[in-house]
Amino acid sequence: GEDVEQSLFLSVREGDSSVINCTYTDSSSTYLYWYKQEPGAGLQLLTYIFSNMDMKQDQRLTVLLNKKDKHLSLRIADTQTGDSAIYFCAEKAGGFKTIFGAGTRLFVKA
């Protein structure tokens, strides 16, 4: 079956790097996503990576994919207080459905 798991909380100091980890089970996943949800808001697509890539960088964001271990990570460099939010890992597997992890709540301490 399809399952996406991530740790629930992460706390970092402002200026440090944040690394949010995710594991998934479906080896047929084609795309893997990171979404950000701020309080009271919808989901913002931050970035995505195709399953034949192992890294993608976009400004402060770096996505690493280890397809063998089915492990995805999101690194946020120079984390700011405005990065405090819930980050969802998601996979598009076996068709067009997107399956979400439980979300990692990132706390950034000033």
Place this chain on the structure above:
Amino acid sequence: SAVISQKPSRDICQRGTSLTIQCQVDSQVTMMFWYRQQPGQSLTLIATANQGSEATYESGFVIDKFPISRPNLTFSTLTVSNMSPEDSSIYLCSDSGTGFMNTEAFFGQGTRLTVV
């Protein structure tokens, strides 16, 4: 990127009533999806809205409770029927992108529903 608009953005409803949520995409998309996000939880897929045919529901969700319409490639509605306080959630609409490969999945801002 597709822009998805949902209406209403929030509502407070009496138990036993129904609410219809609208989702409009600014370009034609192959598939549209409806998700529920219960308080403090992740997103759960309710159904895939298919244009010209009945929606495809996930396990635990039924058409009588969550009827869905998809009259064209840019619009869909989700109705939450005979509401109870347990239906209080954020309901989100999503699209599958505009191309065959459907690389991206965008979301509307969501409808925050409170049932009293």
